[in-house]
Amino acid sequence: MSTSSSTSQDKKAEEEQIQGSTPPYNRHILICTGVPSKDWVKKPELSDPYLNLLSTEVRGQEVKVNFTNIASSDLSQTAKDALLPTKGPRHDLVLFPDNIKFKGIRSEAFRDLSRYLAQHPVGTLRPTLEKLISETGSADEESSSVRMELVPGSGEVVTIELVQEPSAVLVCTHGSRDCRCGDRGGEFCRILKDMVQATGLTNSIKIYEVSHIGGHKWAPNTIMYPSGDWHGNLSELDSVDAQHILFDSLASAGVAAGVRERGAADPVMIDKWRGRIGLSREEQQKLYQAVLEKQKQKSIEAATRTQSEPQSLFSAPGEDLYQEDGLKEQRTAASEEAKKPEPKHPVTAGVDTPRVKIIFETFQKVQTEIDAKVGERILDIVKDKDPSRSGVYQALECTCGGQLECATCHVYIESPFYARLPGVTDAEEDMLEYAVGRKESSRLGCQIKIQPEMEGMVVKLPQY
Numbered sequence: 001m002s003t004s005s006s007t008s009q010d011k012k013a014e015e016e017q018i019q020g021s022t023p024p025y026n027r028h029i030l031i032c033t034g035v036p037s038k039d040w041v042k043k044p045e046l047s048d049p050y051l052n053l054l055s056t057e058v059r060g061q062e063v064k065v066n067f068t069n070i071a072s073s074d075l076s077q078t079a080k081d082a083l084l085p086t087k088g089p090r091h092d093l094v095l096f097p098d099n100i101k102f103k104g105i106r107s108e109a110f111r112d113l114s115r116y117l118a119q120h121p122v123g124t125l126r127p128t129l130e131k132l133i134s135e136t137g138s139a140d141e142e143s144s145s146v147r148m149e150l151v152p153g154s155g156e157v158v159t160i161e162l163v164q165e166p167s168a169v170l171v172c173t174h175g176s177r178d179c180r181c182g183d184r185g186g187e188f189c190r191i192l193k194d195m196v197q198a199t200g201l202t203n204s205i206k207i208y209e210v211s212h213i214g215g216h217k218w219a220p221n222t223i224m225y226p227s228g229d230w231h232g233n234l235s236e237l238d239s240v241d242a243q244h245i246l247f248d249s250l251a252s253a254g255v256a257a258g259v260r261e262r263g264a265a266d267p268v269m270i271d272k273w274r275g276r277i278g279l280s281r282e283e284q285q286k287l288y289q290a291v292l293e294k295q296k297q298k299s300i301e302a303a304t305r306t307q308s309e310p311q312s313l314f315s316a317p318g319e320d321l322y323q324e325d326g327l328k329e330q331r332t333a334a335s336e337e338a339k340k341p342e343p344k345h346p347v348t349a350g351v352d353t354p355r356v357k358i359i360f361e362t363f364q365k366v367q368t369e370i371d372a373k374v375g376e377r378i379l380d381i382v383k384d385k386d387p388s389r390s391g392v393y394q395a396l397e398c399t400c401g402g403q404l405e406c407a408t409c410h411v412y413i414e415s416p417f418y419a420r421l422p423g424v425t426d427a428e429e430d431m432l433e434y435a436v437g438r439k440e441s442s443r444l445g446c447q448i449k450i451q452p453e454m455e456g457m458v459v460k461l462p463q464y
């Protein structure tokens with residue numbers, strides 16, 4: 001193979017890797033359309049002069065601009081979340097990761113805004129405003145806001161407000177740009193909103209529907225602030241993804257236990273992590289590799305740990321990070337829901353059932369060794385919420401519970417073990433047609449029962 005073709009293949013592989021796919025940017029502004037996301041046109045920047053102008057003015061500051069749709073229908077702004085839309089002469093903007101609203105700004109002041117942001121880099125703006133609000137007589141302390149000119153002497157007065165909800169999740173629901181965003185993103189957004197309501201977190205976390213944020217093939221995509229972590233390939237069928245997103249968003253804002261400082265913590269859901277605000281592609285990939293290394297190390301440690309020291313997806317032994325924010329109940333409910341379609345498997349209940357060692361390997365080559373029971377299916381292992389099996393649980397959805405209706409239990413089993421498996425039935429063959437990344441070694445995990453001759457079998461997991 002020639003060097004040039006290797007280089008182009010390497011480049012293609014790099015472009016297709018989800019980790020490192022977040023474009024470099026430093027800040028993010030949301031501007032409101034005043035119309036529901038389902039009615040957004042394909043390219044709003046071509047039809048909305050304010051979005052176009054704002055994007056142009058702040059481009060030099062590496063600021064990303066998107067539409068959102070939380071608008072006050074009568075422009076009275078009585079609703080707490082309402083934003084003045086681009087229909088009128090004045091607009092409201094939300095700025096991340098600073099978590100600040102610019103209220104009633106005219107398009108004539110967009111250039112002032114750009115200059116103001118340049119003078120107040122990320123990390124300095126909010127503390128500056130907090131100080132101003134506490135010290136100046138012009139501050140409206142009740143709403144944590146202050147009225148001021150962004151450029152002294154400009155005559156353009158705006159209200160700057162500190163957003164009270166400490167964290168936010170932005171979900172791309174831009175269906176006219178990509179139907180996957182509209183359908184899957186819309187559904188994922190609904191799950192997040194329901195979860196925030198059900199857990200009483202409305203004062204802690206804000207969910208925004210936003211226009212296209214890039215990366216069709218990874219839809220639905222989310223961005224959480226203040227960490228600025230991007231995730232893609234989220235599943236609307238499994239609220240576990242939503243719990244991870246909400247929890248990490250809260251943790252990065254210091255709301256939940258296990259407080260993380262912005263930019264200092266490792267990303268979660270690393271297989272679906274796209275990248276982070278403020279980092280180049282190379283820096284994102286470096287961080288990804290570092291997290292993989294840590295996971296490998298943890299995997300080795302877990303193999304030597306006794307069962308009396310369980311590991312959780314969310315917490316260190318003895319900690320319960322969901323305790324304080326109400327997500328624990330939601331997580332339990334989701335687990336119960338996931339169990340519903342799963343048929344009972346009598347063999348797995350026996351305490352004296354013979355065991356064999358099965359090794360699960362993610363596409364990043366992270367291995368988890370499982371003490372599997374003879375007779376249980378790979379699906380049973382995945383659906384078992386035993387924390388010692390959590391590395392596997394995270395990787396396979398098994399959505400239909402073994403009814404041969406989804407192919408989300410797709411795994412690869414290579415020689416010599418493939419030949420020891422029972423033959424592929426017509427029904428399994430039909431469903432394997434839908435498996436993403438099907439190979440010669442593909443099988444459906446719900447159709448494979450563990451047998452003694454499988455001792456040491458490696459079950460490889462596909463990327464998605």
Ligand code: FES
Binds near residue numbers: 402
């Ligand atoms: S779990 Fe759906 S086909 Fe196997």
